[in-house]
Amino acid sequence: MEKQYNFKENEEQLYKEWAKKDAWEPKGTGKPFVMVIPPPNVTGSLHMGHALNTTCQDILARYYRQKGRPVKWVVGTDHAGIATQTKVEKALIKKGIKKNEISKEEFLKHIWEWKKEHGDQIIHQLQRLGASCDWSKIHFTMDDDYQKAVKTAFKHFYDQGLIYQADRVVNWCVRCQTSLSDLEVEYRPEKAKLWHIKYPVKISELRSQNQVQNLKSSKNHEPRTTNHDYIVVATTRSETMLGDSAVAVNPKDERYKNLIGQTVILPITGREIPIVSDSSVDMKFGTGAVKVTPAHDMLDSEIGERQKLESIQVIDKYGKIMTEGMQEFRNLGIKECREKIIEELEKQSLIEKVEEIEHNLSVCYRCEREIEPMPSKQWFIDMNHSNAKCKMQNAKSQLKIKNDQNSKSLKELGMEAVRSGKVQFVPKKWEKVYLDWMENVKDWCISRQLIWGHKIPIEGETDVLDTWFSSALWSFATLGYPEKIDEKYYPTTVLSTARDIIYLWVSRMIFSSVELIGEIPFEKVYIHPTIYNQEGKRMSKSLGTGVDPIELIDKYGADAVRFGLTLLNTGVQDIKFNEVHIVAGRKFANKLHNIARYIDLQIQNSESRVLPTLRSGSRLNVGKNPIYKKYLEKIEKLETETERDLEQFRFGQALERIYHFIWHDFADKMIEESKADESEEKIVFLQTAFSRLLDLVEPFLPFVSAKIKNILNSELKIQNAKSQFRVQNHS
CATH class of the missing domain: 3.90.740.10 (Valyl/Leucyl/Isoleucyl-tRNA synthetase, editing domain)
Incomplete structure (x- = not known):
């Protein structure tokens, strides 16, 4: 092994290998684990909130793949109507071009060019973070198939009498018109x-x-x-x-x-x-x-x-x-x-x-x-009245809808999904926040006087739909709606998102899915912490308080960034970013590399004695050694605790426990205690125990873990550390 761990070379090379192998298409047996990524807006680049949430999701995806479950992690971007239009307007002004001085078609051309540039950039940034999404199809909320889903959903709501036009006092932006x-x-x-x-x-x-x-x-x-x-x-x-x-x-x-x-x-x-x-x-x-x-x-x-x-x-x-x-x-x-x-x-x-x-x-x-x-005369979705007055059966036959709750309002459907326990929030306190808001929800103004967006599908109408109308369909429009959805992937398993869009997005996804599909969109909603800068201020590039996660990856590596963000995520809802945690992540990656180098050296020095035995298929019993047995019992306990933590979304607690065990128990104590042992069992134990520890590390730090396992496993030809050695009791 090389003396220094080169994260830049390793991360780029490994990701290319994974992508070539289609490593993240759903494979395995049992119930699929399914997530849809909250689609980043094509307004610019990813921020630290995206980096934190992507890391949380990727940990889950990699963990459940290790358990042998098929994992489908849907990826894509959002057109983000008003946000993107505003960004493009400002960019054009810098070039001396005003929106009102060019045609609508020319302005849209500029927006699509912006989308291509920034959409591609976002996908590349997700890959730099190590996101193991299903890249076989990258979705976009203005794609042709997605537009079909939006029109179908609008027609359903309209046919049910849930969409109406009215003169109401609305929030009007004089600047955005x-x-x-x-x-x-x-x-x-x-x-x-x-x-x-x-x-x-x-x-x-x-x-x-x-x-x-x-x-x-x-x-x-x-x-x-x-x-x-x-x-x-x-x-x-x-x-x-x-x-x-x-x-x-x-x-x-x-x-x-x-x-x-x-x-x-x-x-x-x-x-x-x-x-x-x-x-x-x-x-x-x-x-x-x-x-x-x-x-x-x-x-x-x-x-x-x-x-x-x-x-x-x-x-x-x-x-x-x-x-x-x-x-x-x-x-x-x-x-x-x-x-x-x-x-x-x-x-x-x-x-x-x-x-x-x-x-x-x-x-x-x-x-x-x-x-x-x-x-202003606007279009609204009625949240508080049922659609019982409508020809429900006719709509069902057209849209293949399973929902028979035509006597309930969208508000009631959204509340019942959570009250019944079908949709669960983690942490649980967010359920009350959700229900309190839904209890007092007002009709939803869905029309926007913009150029960029889904045109309201009514003859003569020039307005577009609120961005969140199309985003509300994300969980099922990306899985086949309005055509047949593969039932093994729906409802999805987990939605990981931020608290500031519980109302804007999560609530609307829930009632839209129940109304249109007859199913909840996801079983659990994990609300990740909000990340602030070191002074506790909102991270914002425009305010000069933001931190670019890609700059941190360039400096320390993706594993280090993932480590630092995860270590901060210990269950609190507000976390203050500090680069010291990223530095600690880089040191931990280097520590893993150094442990691997030590084990590799032991293998090379003992190759003539150990490798023939292993390659012949015989299994060395090192459980008789009380030191090795003690540490393997600790590893098995750590495996159980890590599984429990990740099942409960306790990312930071899981990583901290793994980190301390590897650094202090395995490296500082176990390796030191084993140095006096020159038996072949020591080599097998070190490699096997470390391989099992790397399995625990891999969801958090996938690049360095994969690099080390590739080297050590190729030398000892051990493919499954858990089956190679377990603690055995001897009389």
Whole structure:
């Protein structure tokens, strides 16, 4: 063996050999172990989260292959609609090309070129990590067969009456010019001003002096004139008051109880709007009285529906003011209008006070621009009503659906799959998180005003589907849907994914599979930890806090990166990355190599005595040696503990135990204790015991393990270390 372990040469050479042999096509007997990789977006390169999850999945795939089960690990990439379109737009701008200056066809050509480059890059990066996927077919969510699956699924939902079009207040991104679902909205802490604005109450509406006194005593609000008293509302968005339809208070709030049903004069516009009661109002926020703008706030929209209030849109899809009558505000930007309104309110002495607060600003999850809630005609999936009213049997005959639960809503199907135990989360606490969200799930807005994506298959429609609609089909669209799915591979065994897409992806995969296939998509959902940088901050290339896993592989090797990430994965949900663990992985790989060199040297020195005996087929009984017997008993215990850990997704605990045993028990003690023994049993024991230890290491560090086993096994012609030697009791 070479003196130094060359990971660069070994990893590249071994992976090519594995690929040539089709080493990862499903082989073996028994129940198949099946996974679908969460398809990376073709937006760029893999990040540390991908590296961690790929490592977890590959450990499972290699472990179950060792156990003799057929393993199918489906691989592919996601078109990632808005994310990819935004990336390509920015890339073109750097080249001096604007999207609105080229045709749709030309823009799509640029996107497909981007997809080819970055999709290929992602596949190469997965292979650099050692991912033992089934590479016989690499799937993509815009492939022809996948598009057929999407259209079939859409038609089913539509035929069942579960897809409808409606004017609703949606999350609108002014920059991306598209709607977003609630789950695609991120929240960023921001300091803001909370204005306390006086809304005059008509005196003629006050029914008693007690009401006047009650109004004045509420927060010491003083009337501006003798003709009006005021109710004070607190808001950070004064510009939307142009579209106010009411002031709302909580019915339990004693400060305002006698004012419910009265009328206020909306400042600046002069419109009369009612004071209404609604239990959703937070009595502790601001003054406890809130302005209601049904067209520009989700909660206000719900209040408006309950109270039958008018919805007045005052902001257009470009983020400009679109008032009627008040020309001084028309076509102003949002912030500009806000400043002008505050200036006007101050002139009229209608600002009681201003507070500095910190609140969560809603932003687009891709371009990070502020979200503007506004009315828009969109397509939705009904989550809360059953499809019993539809011609279910006709749809079944067309789509070969097994699901007979036509009296249940998608929400109920998704919840029942988990409550029944058919789908289990690991760690278990995520089941409650999933069920709590599903309990309050709203209808899913599935239309997007984008170019890149699956066109909604309705004549005359130009919108595309939400990326997550097609992603929800991933577990079965990659296995044959809408044609016949090979039942031995479905449902899949495990989905390993991140907690931040439990709602976006996992939930939708579950109810889509049950509705469309009549089966759960997977038996277990493993939620891997979220990885942060050393300071505990989110890893982000754009923020300068990211770490490129490929750079680490170039520096330390894939085995070292896998080791470091796995060693951190000990059951906690937040882990801080530290390169020291990768360094430890490189040292461990070198340690394995050095142990192998020592054993190889012993073999070479004893070749004339040991090899003829082994090659003749006779089995040397080394169990009589108490030292060897002791260590083999420890190895058997380690094998049992490792199997238990991996069955329970305890990756870090399993690796740490293996690492300490090899380094401290086997290398520091066992080898040292055996040096005085010059018998042939020692050589057989060292090689056989180490081979069994390498079997334990291989799912975690596949490259160095395979390299060593290839060398030692070729020299001793031992193919199965476990059958070659087991602990035997002797009287």
